Amino acid sequence: MEFELNSSINILSQTPNTLSSLLTNLPESWLNSNEGAETWSPKQILNHLVHGERTDWVSRIKVILSENDDKSFKPFDREGSVIVRDKSILQILDDFRIEREKSLAFLFSLEIKETDHMKTGVHPEFGEVTLKQLISTWAVHDLGHIAQICRVLAKQYKEEVGPWVNYLSILTR
């Protein structure tokens, strides 16, 4: 599929609802369970998404579209803000919804044209990347973490499904 700004924005706009639907009405124990050592719980994944909205995606778009000569991105702290502070899931879901709305409002305000899609910034590891790649990555990053949350939740029932574990590939990934 070729990059399309509207499709990407649609995916990004839907994520707050998708996450609310997945994570509301679950007991706290599910929200704090992970896949084992060095893995994240649904609450930690959600905090990571909030952190990305606050520090990463929009600031990199700004760099790409700025008039500055220096187009280097700040490295993104991928472990940043993963620590679950004393917030309820509803508060973090709200934080994410608000931050995402702000990000998208900013994105709309830019009136990005097709000629902007190939503008570039400099990634600390990969070097030159385009606006199109950055926005595509933002959407795929959402989908990846929604899938991860499903997997973390599913794994809590790994024993409980009994012999069906053989049919449920999400449990053995």
Added chain:
Amino acid sequence: MEFELNSSINILSQTPNTLSSLLTNLPESWLNSNEGAETWSPKQILNHLVHGERTDWVSRIKVILSENDDKSFKPFDREGSVIVRDKSILQILDDFRIEREKSLAFLFSLEIKETDHMKTGVHPEFGEVTLKQLISTWAVHDLGHIAQICRVLAKQYKEEVGPWVNYLSILTR
């Protein structure tokens, strides 16, 4: 996590909203794209979920809780109804919502008690399985297909993300 009927029902109740959120407002081309030969598109996955509601989960619960001596399940046609007929995504999402509501209304009407959790039916492949295992599987099956839909959607941008493909494990699974 130990099986809990309420948590399982919560997961099952949320799936229609989660799927609507993920699949509304996307262009038809995304809804019909898959991961390559012999893989399903989001629309086909959704049809599979509708088919499961109509023919599989509830009928197996009935078998387990029935007074009959014969407790064997009918084999589930896992490829059944995957063919996309001439229905829009909104129609299939609606079908799923209605079928899931019916399933859950039926589940509530059973007033399942903890003493029922270990009642058994006979799976065509695994032999004896419990009600608890069946309901856990139903919830995990939902989560597996939500994750699969995220993955199928994400893969449509596999080229578009450029060098970020290395950071996005959902694209290489």
